[in-house]
Amino acid sequence: MFAKVWRAMIRKELNELRQRNEKIERELKKDEQILHNTIKILLLGCGEAGKSTFIKQMKIIHSSAEDTWSKEQLENFRDQIRRNVICSLQLLLRNKTRDLPIGFENNARKLEDLDEDRDQDKLHQHRVFIKEIWQHQALQETFRRRKDFHLPDSAAYFLQNIDRISGQDFVPTNQDILNIRVMTTDIHKYEFQVKLRGNIKNITMVDVGGQRSEQRKWLHCFDDVQLLIFLCASNEFDQKLLEDSAKNRLEESIEVFTKLMKHPWFKKSSIALFLNKKDLLQEKVKYSQLEDFFPGFREFKNYKPYDYDSAISYIQHLFMTIEDEQGKPLIGTERSVYSHHTCATDTDNIKTVFQQVKSSILEKIIRIHLL
Ligand SMILES: Nc1nc2c(ncn2[C@@H]2O[C@H](COP(=O)(O)OP(=O)(O)OP(=O)(O)O)[C@@H](O)[C@H]2O)c(=O)[nH]1
Ligand SMILES: [Mg+2]
Incomplete structure (x- = not known):
């Protein structure tokens, strides 16, 4: 009687072992297939x-x-773009060698004081001045010397689009996203x-x-x-x-x-x-x-x-x-x-x-x- 129960237990265990083995084999085969179908670049x-x-x-x-992009990613991109704009503007202002005209200095200082994260919303109120200052000779000259102070390559693209980027309903386009600089x-x-x-x-x-x-x-x-x-x-x-x-x-x-x-x-x-x-x-x-x-x-x-x-x-x-x-x-x-x-x-x-x-x-x- 005992031997019969013992044999049944062994058979059950062997069966379970076989099933587990088959499962592992199947998974290994699947992994191998995935691996063999995958090219790593x-x-x-x-x-x-x-x-x-x-x-x-x-x-x-x-x-x-x-x-392509989730709502959350798009919001992230929007913030990164505005950060890029503030950073580029401040780099240009800090590295200019020619004085700005009287009347510009006060507003320029406000731009220099902007915080990349906290003050993104303020870009909208400054947008007219940003366009004016970006087109001014003092900043255009500084822009031409950009290799000396590591200005991001996308600075001009974003500054040219300041009206759109600073708008309340701004949702980045693919072209905007491709121009973002984040290390x-x-x-x-x-x-x-x-x-x-x-x-x-x-x-x-x-x-x-x-x-x-x-x-x-x-x-x-x-x-x-x-x-x-x-x-x-x-x-x-x-x-x-x-x-x-x-x-x-x-x-x-x-x-x-x-x-x-x-x-x-x-x-x-x-x-x-x-x-x-x-x-x-x-x-x-x-x-x-x-x-x-x-x-x-x-x-x-x-x-x-x-x-x-x-x-x-x-x-x-x-x-x-x-x-x-x-x-x-x-x-x-x-x-x-x-x-x-x-x-x-x-x-x-x-x-x-x-x-x-x-x-x-x-x-x-x-x-x-x-x-
Ligand atoms: N005009 C132009 N800008 C480019 C081109 N390729 C990349 N950029 C811009 O160059 C900047 C840097 O590009 P990334 O893709 O961040 O460079 P990366 O090699 O990933 O840099 P790390 O992450 O620091 O290693 C971004 O602002 C891009 O938009 C290009 O062919 N033309
Ligand atoms: Mg990168």
């Missing part, structure tokens, strides 16, 4: 290169208009799906902060990266780092890219280089000469002063000819790098570029790793 580059803006474009492109401090993931070779694939795109203090966190995201997209702000050839006023931004970007290309983690990853902010480079070459900061440009075979095409192809050449300590090229026969000239705030441009990335790099990744 890591965005790297120095501060203000445009990484977070690129991620925003992915959201705009891969979701329906009404689902990234954490690791952010954005997941979306694309159709590749007729199949739906999951993409996990990872965005990190690019300033030097943030670069220490990069190692945590190096695992299993199938595509590394390195962004460089191509217009920054005459600017210094925010975190080190002695260091040229383009030089820093090339050095960081070189370090990554030497890193064993990326030996098997595909690499794309986005020379971003091409719109700002186009503007800048008209008044600032690349050869003043990178004298080697004069010897470049396609050298042409004040010329956008010539400047961007030299910047690309600087990235493509990086070497290791022994003078061996890091890019060439063993490793190719896909490069694109981008404007991360232009949705049509990013749509085209991402389509090219899909049909070249991602299709190749699927063929090699995920079949």
Whole structure:
């Protein structure tokens, strides 16, 4: 009798064990399937290169208009934009070298005293003066010297739209959202799906902060990266780092890219280089000469002063000819790098570029790793 009960108990336990095993097997298979259907793309580059803006474009492109941003996100964006406006105005006022006309000083002081968080509502009452002062020669002159005091790239865009932005019912448009400047401090993931070779694939795109203090966190995201997209702000050839006023931004970007290309983690990853902010480079070459900061440009075979095409192809050449300590090229026969000239705030441009990335790099990744 006892043996019979004992056998029944064992049978029951074995049954439960088998069921548990089957469940684990099924879950493992599912995880494996998800893993095999997922491409991990890591965005790297120095501060203000445009990484977070690129991620925003992915959201705009891969979701329906009404689902892109929640009400809460839109409210957050509105506050960030107003913070950007106050910060830009104050930077311009603090760095002006010419006196403002009599009658302007009093109002200018009120703007200088605004608190980025508490006084956002006051922008509406000051909007007429803000328009006047922004158009005044003293601030326009200061704006032209903006590279000397790290004015955010979007300052002009927001100041030109002050009427709309300060309005009570202001809801940011996608273009407003793409122009926001907020430094990234954490690791952010954005997941979306694309159709590749007729199949739906999951993409996990990872965005990190690019300033030097943030670069220490990069190692945590190096695992299993199938595509590394390195962004460089191509217009920054005459600017210094925010975190080190002695260091040229383009030089820093090339050095960081070189370090990554030497890193064993990326030996098997595909690499794309986005020379971003091409719109700002186009503007800048008209008044600032690349050869003043990178004298080697004069010897470049396609050298042409004040010329956008010539400047961007030299910047690309600087990235493509990086070497290791022994003078061996890091890019060439063993490793190719896909490069694109981008404007991360232009949705049509990013749509085209991402389509090219899909049909070249991602299709190749699927063929090699995920079949
Ligand atoms: N005009 C123009 N502005 C751009 C472009 N790409 C980015 N920006 C702006 O440049 C600023 C910085 O862009 P972010 O996307 O925040 O840069 P990031 O690489 O994420 O910077 P960190 O988070 O500090 O590493 C934002 O105000 C963007 O709107 C571009 O191609 N053209
Ligand atoms: Mg960012």
